[in-house]
Amino acid sequence: MCSHFESVRDRQILKSHFRLDDIPEGGKWDMWPGYLGPFVRRHEFADVGDEAVPEREALLGSFGLVPHWATDTKIARQTYNARTETVASKPSFRDAWKKAHHCIIPADAIYEPDWRSGKAVPTRISRSDGQPMGIAGLWSWWKSPKGEVLHSFTMLTINADQHPLMNQFHKPNDEKRMVVVLPEHRYDDWLNADSQQSADFLHLYPAEALKTDVAPSKIRSLLVD
Template identity: 55%
Template sequence: MCSHYEAPLRQLLQSGFPSAAIPGAWDKPDMWPGYVGPFIRRPAEIDSGDEAVPPLEVLAGNFGLIPAWSKDDGMAKRTYNARSETAAEKPAFRDAWRHAQHCIIPAEAIYEPDWRSGKAMPTRIARSDGELMGIAGLYERRPVGDGGWAYSFTMLTLNADVHPIFKELHRPDPTKPADLQDKRMVAILPRRLYDAWLDAPADRSMDFMRQFPADRLFAKSADKT
């Protein structure tokens, strides 16, 4: 599953999401679990009737979802991906799933290991048309300080056993049970479904867990050795 991706810098993010307000700041474009990066959601005031409220907002949050009840910031290194099939049941994700706290995680590219040579070869995967990826995710917030909020997010994943690109990635983990040995991919949304995903109720979330077409992706080795 995806633990490494490229977050777009502000100018590129604004061009990809021109209607979004971008008040937040993030660490760096090279993202790993626990780093701070951008995610996109509906503003909390979207239904207020105030015409000044933008349709989308970009917030900065931890890559790795930290539920409101947790005091463990290190948890982000274990919750950066959520299996869509079980997110409604897992303690870390179930509140965000049940409350349809949907977000979009923008990425220029994601990185996955290709083990076909016998060793992990970093592989960069991006959209072949050069557009940003919009990855379906869940977000959470926790109160901090004097009325502030700390945000975090996770990427949703789905089975990729038959996907032409992702079926070749990752190595089976003998420490995991057989039902967790499937190949996985993040849920990359077509642009036409961005609004629908952000507005979908919890009971429609699985409708968006679809494989992104392989012919609309470009994968190449990122090995620097």
Template identity: 55%
Template sequence: MCSHYEAPTPHQVADAFGVALFDQGRLDLWPAYIGPFLRHPDGRAEDDESPAAMEVMTGSFGLIPSWSKDSKIARRTYNARSETVAEKPSFRHAWRHARHCIIPAVAIYEPDWRSGKAVATRIARADGELLGIAGLWEQWRDPSTDQILHSYTMLTVNADDHDFMKAYHKPQDEKRMVVILPKGSYADWLTARPEQSAAFMNQYPADRLAVAL
């Protein structure tokens, strides 16, 4: 599971994804911090012929469902398990309505316990390009201010047999990894219909990841 990652600068996102520049504060992100995500321009997939364009948004890292009374839930909803996302109350609306997004990242941080102590390890693409992490987005209206806040979560899959990611987290714990999309599937993910979502829930090849200093 990923609760800590490094976001790209606005210029990096604009160059990599062909979107407009945007305002971004901190780049070292934890749950409930504000970060960038990319989605289909109208926020949803219309049909299989939708254009490949995307827009950048900013929102809370940690999905806030529309029924939530406050935004504190974001501290617990930063990852969504692909095996249960369709049933979990916090995520099922976004999943069933194909509110797909891509979370750009320079690197993610995971704990390496092989020494017996947790060592935060920075993991990136081996080729140095940005990670494009599959996620879901939502919008929530703050009942106290009537303001709209967007939010997002990272989708995850089991990684017990993954040659790279199985080294992370405690030895007795299930191994998980975020769903990293191949660049060639970005547009397909953003425009996929709800019944097509599960096909994207795959492990990223181990040889394409590396520990980054």
């Protein structure tokens, strides 16, 4: 499960790769559950027929989905990943799944612990071509008791027991998982898909299209399993 990732740090790359007109100010690039970072969704007014309205928009959201019924934001510590096998039935995610609140989480890299040596070795995983990852997710919004609106998102994960690269991570007896990385040509398809089409996008990303590096020392001291 991915609890730590790098958001896309270069704002120009973020705009060009994800075809965004504007990007929100603020947020973090070194992301952990509860931190605010950018996510991409279909523009709220994309259906009004105004050519001036872009197809996509980027918003700041909490990493960890906060459903509308939550009493506070602490739930984000448990909802940063959504298992695709149970996302339609889990109370935290089922509303966003049913409404097809699809989003894309821009990432330069994700971090996972490699246990093959017998102890956790924090590892940075990125695309081998140097391009950002577009991770499939779900978004939601939550209104605080003071009336403030918070957007949030979660990453969708699938079983990776048979994936040649991602089956190296986490403890030996743990199920292997990986986030759903979308190919660029399917970004709009994902953002526009309805709930009946959602399952069509839940595929393992090719191992040869990913690369790994030992995490920098300052990251290794923070990464948790």
